[in-house]
Amino acid sequence: MxxxxxxxxxxxxxxxxxxxxxxxxxxxxxxxxxxxxxxxxxxxxxxxxxxxxxxxxxxxxxxxxxxxxxxxxxxxxxxxxxxxxxxxxxxxxxxxxxxxxxxxxxxxxxxxxxxxxxxWAPPIPTTMSGDVEAASELLPWVDVENLQRYPGIFEPGEPVVLTEKLHGTACLLTYVAEDDRVLVSSKGFGSRGLALREDERNLYWRAVRGHGVPGVAAGLAARLGATRVGIFAEVYGKGVQDLAYGTDVRTADGPPGYAVFDVSAEIDGQVRWLDPAEVFADGELPVVPRLFAGPYGLDTVLEWASGRETVSGRGLHLREGVVIRPAAERYSPVVGGRAIAKAVSPAYLTRKGGTEYE
Structure with a gap:
């Protein structure tokens, strides 16, 4: 949000x-x-x-x-x-x-x-809540502004990448290399510097354990020589939001849907943002679908923002939208931070019976 x-x-x-x-x-x-x-x-x-x-x-x-x-x-x-x-x-x-x-x-x-x-603060369902504790070492994620409010974030023709924006709930994981510790949080709790204590009933912990994320994060930290690694993903499926992508988180025979949309790493005291598609090119973790890579154009972005989802491979329902970022990570003076934005489908905004849990 x-x-x-x-x-x-x-x-x-x-x-x-x-x-x-x-x-x-x-x-x-x-x-x-x-x-x-x-x-x-x-x-x-x-x-x-x-x-x-x-x-x-x-x-x-x-x-x-x-x-x-x-x-x-x-x-x-x-x-x-x-x-x-x-x-x-x-x-x-x-x-x-x-x-x-x-x-x-x-x-x-x-x-x-x-x-x-x-x-507006979305309600927190029981499965997404739990006992929390202070977590000063949690790597934060940033709010992504809407391209329609800040159309000057990108330059015409600038090389950009569009990834599908999934309608789920953001899961923040930080691996602390010093003591082999894992911190897990939601976007809402994470914004307040809080992590969720491990609980097998909690949606986020079910997702990270079910997809083996802690081990992957530890391996990535070792490869990069990082003191901390942050893996940011969308947890999705029926029982999370109204758009389910063919996955049901209520069943016990598999983990919730999980797709990484961002990765950060603290190296030599500096936090760097990394491309999940490159970091996990060998398929260690599922990543959000990449829809387009090429020169930035507003019409191109708005066209890709609408349509059918691609996560299930079956186009089961409408697409929420896209996230736009430059091919090379950079700062944006327009928003005073990372050059990253979202464009949301009009059909998604006006759908009936939609849920908006954070």
Missing amino acids: STLRVTAEELVVHPHPNADALELAQVGLYRAVVAKGAYRTGDFALYIPEQAVLPAALIDELGLTGRLAGGDANRVKAVRLRGELSQGLVCRPAALAGTDLERAAKEGTDFTEFLGIVK
């Missing part, structure tokens, strides 16, 4: 092809449905992204009572309005009356806390 920031943005306004009283306000590559005439191209307004949870007073002010997602009808989610995908909210809350939004946009001011908006 990407970082939640509520910022002022310059708008580009487009006609709504199916509604005379509506228009589309564009922020980055996102488009949000707005009332016709509310904004003009070049205007500045606040953009509230998906996964934002709004306070009741703001919901009432925006006329959205009972119209947002979640049990409390307070969460911003992608929807289709008269056939057009609307992602996020464009507005000018009364609390910002008199605020120079153009200046705020230039300065990158974040209004999240000021407006009482918080990031």
